[in-house]
Amino acid sequence: MSKVTKDIEAPLAKVFRYIEQEKNNFVENLKNAVSIKSVSADPNLRFEVLKMMNWANNKLKILGAEVELCETGIQVMNNEKIELPPVLMGKLGNNTSKKTICLYGHLDVQPADISDGWSSEPFILTKRDDKLYGRGSSDDKGPVLGWMHAIEAYQQTGTELPVNLKFIFEGMEESGSIGLSELLSKRKDTFFSDVDYVCVSDSYWLGTEKPCLTYGLRGMCSFGVEIKGSSKDLHSGMYGGIVFEAMSDLIHILDKLVDHKGKILIPGIYNDVEPLSEKEKELFMKLDFNVDNHLTDIGVSKPLKETKEDLLINNWRKPSLSIHGIEGAFSGSGFKTVIPRKVIGKFSIRLVPNQDPKKVSDQVKSYINSIWNSRKSPNKLKIIQSNDGEIPWITDPFNSHFMAAHRATEIVYNSEPDYTICGGSIPITLTLEKITGKSVLLLPMGAGDDGAHSQDEKINLLNYIEGTKLMAAYLYEVSKI
Incomplete structure (x- = not known):
């Protein structure tokens, strides 16, 4: 892992100290969020998704955000019409001299039951070996709370929030984000008119040791x-x-x-x-990825490709x-x-x-x-x-937006980030890029072994707290562009 030395500027130092001091409270917030069974695929739990959206709505109001729960229509499930959960859209700050960042995350989760093979109840946040186990802890409640906690840290230390913020938090991502694109398209010339950059917090590190920035999705x-x-x-x-x-x-x-x-x-x-460009090939060469460790983590004896580069190119x-x-x-x-x-x-x-x-x-x-x-x-x-298909997304990882996130990563982790593509799909990423016409960045919080969608989903306490610092540092560095 390449090391760098970065002095933490005074405003961020205060913010970071607050995040450390409040980490027990931040874990308690995650515990409360995980306890809400916001499984969007289960019509019998749709009221829990609504409860989750209202919970987040209240949290943002406490932070001083102007928020709106936007209706998205009706869904037909098993020949029954069910109301879709609202999308939370909000804003914080309107200083025209500052950059405006749009943040996206989701608050619904995959189904889970202890009978599926969980080691503990999936909707009770359980700490074992500095790992926080619970459905949604990493995908995506932990990262969404990270943004809220970063804002709180700025406010409670008397540090001016360096950017204006806009929020899009939905409750149907795990079920195809039904109704979201239509809603956002209607707000193109209003809600998005002053957005400078978009940040999505719904992805993971490549491995378990080194942070990364994500610039593509299949x-x-x-x-x-x-x-x-x-x-x-x-x-x-x-x-x-x-x-x-x-x-x-x-x-x-x-x-x-x-x-x-x-x-x-x-x-x-x-x-x-x-084909890969020469600059992109160089990014692949630098990646901190151990093939043997990766295979051991997933219980596989032999990969389709032997080298790190060939294996990741095959996946990405x-x-x-x-x-x-x-x-x-x-x-x-x-x-x-x-x-x-x-x-x-x-x-x-x-x-x-x-x-x-x-x-x-x-x-x-x-x-x-x-x-x-x-x-x-x-x-x-x-x-x-099953549908019209999801279009792949890739962006320029060498632009000023990514460089700001790169600097923020160095500040928090004392390491340059890897640049990764996710083998999965997050269709809203392309939608946000098209609607805004601005650079979109995926800023991962969780580690590659978090087990999103699987049994014993978790987020490491280190990733949760340091990831919150990264979000705070990202806002600070983007404000300088």
Whole structure:
């Protein structure tokens, strides 16, 4: 890890001391936030999402922000109309001589239950070995609270907040941010008219030791391949050897999508992949990433690529295809000797810069149809696409906005940050860039082993507190641009 020495300027030194002094209170705030079961995917917990939005609304009001809970409409779930949770939009400060930063985060979480394999109750923040375990601790309640605590530190130390702030905190990110883009587009010429930069706090370090700045995200297309054979499930003893089986057809198709080394077999899929620039290659060479440690963390014995650079390029800058499951097939313990009447194979493709979801969709459908025509099965094929796809996002990591975040990272961690791309997707990032026309930066708080969406999600106490200092330092350094 390269080391640098940075003197902490007096205003930030006071802010940092306050954050250290108040860390127990900040942990208590996170405990309260985690206890709210704001699972957006569960219609029975939608009231908890609303409770979470009101909780955050009150917190921002205490800090002196002007806030609004904006309605986003109705969602249909299981043939029932359910009101979407409001989006919290707010502002703090209106000094025209200062930069205005728009902050985005989300307050909904993935489902969780101790029966899933958690070591402790997921909605009770539990401290073990200076790690704070709980659903949403890292994704994304901890980072959202980090912004609030950074603002509090400025105010309580009598230190002038160096920028104006605008807030967008939503409660549907884990369920596709339904209604958010439409709401933000309507506010393009009002709420966003004076925004200078956008900062998203919904990503993670590459590893566990070194902070990073994120300048890209992969997009995604997801598909279902439906094969329908008989009008009902059939007994394999009575009908095996008599009928063309839907499951065999499906496995045949799925097997031809990707090879054992991860290469996608769909013709033309790599044609539009944007090559790395020489400057970007240098960023990859500097990355602090240990392949063996990474494999040990996830319990895998061998990677698809051997070197650090090749492995990360494969994850960040090349498309990947993953098969996720088969609906309609028996998956319980024991045997059920049935020939399913209809099966649906589900897969997704992660997209990289310069790939167009619509073009990829056309390539996928054309290829699957060609496989099906060669198969000559009398069964019925249907290709399902779950949505229009998510467009990949990448930005210039060498601009003044990133350099300000770079300096802030050096101040807090005494280390230069890594520059990373996230293999996942955060579609609102591209939306915010398009609406504002300004530089968007992802400023991670959590570590790479936090287990977002998984059992025993956690945030390290160090990341939570030092990450709050980083947010405070970021605001300070951006004000100098």
